[in-house]
Amino acid sequence: MRTFVYGKRNIKELFSDPVNLIFTIGLPVFLLLFMVTFNNSLQINESFEVENFVPSTIVFSFTFLTMFSGMLISKDRSSEFLTRMYVSPLKAHNYILGYMWPVLLIALIQIFILYGVGIILGMGLTIHTLISIPLLLIIAMIFIGLGLVFGSLLKDSQVGGITSILIQVVAFTSGMWFSLDLVGGVFKTISQILPFAHSVDIVRYVTTANYSKVLLSFIIVVTYALISIVFAIFAFRKNMKN
Secondary structure: OOOHHHHHHHHHHHHOHHHHHHHHHHHHHHHHHHHHHHHHHHHHHHOOOHHHHHHHHHHHHHHHHHHHHHHHHHHHHHHHHHHHHHHOOOHHHHHHHHHHHHHHHHHHHHHHHHHHHHOOOOOOOOHHHHHHHHHHHHHHHHHHHHHHHHHHHOHHHHHHHHHHHHHHHHHHHOOOOOHHHHHHHHHHHHHOOOOOHHHHHHHHHHHHOOOOHHHHHHHHHHHHHHHHHHHHHHHHHHHHHO
């Protein structure tokens, strides 16, 4: 109940900035529309086919959740709101989960809208599409957890800069723009160590009913999600003690 009550306050904070919300949802939608339509005309790359590019775009859209969650918690720190809140009986995990579940609602909105646009562009709607939604929420936890870590340790301006770097890392290591097999070598190895390519692969495998290839990527993604959440709790707890 403590987590839920604190989360309701954070929902109000998130939706009090509609410009950022529109940007968070609108930019991925524009990217999806532009690249799929462009590829349908010129047949540039199979990565831009709607069945492949919708999962990539959804995972890419989650990078903005890192910015949202990081800025929310860093603003609360800089305004000394959290300093006053520390007299409450909330523990570090209550705060982190209270920041996390409202941002997950934004992730759910992103998923529904981008899948809707994908269906309009020709992507099939099947039971496998629905099965992918809980998996996408687990993937979103990685990005939200990273944002909460950044927000717990960094200032407002620093969160924006780190998030910008993360956006580029996700774009290039997730296989969004090109197949990682085309590059190979050290770049592919690093990409396979990070969770972003596995996140895209999970969604692509599930939506095409290719479940035999899901397990390894699923284990990697869940591990990263748990690590990011646990690390966020420890970072926040350190702030509370300071």
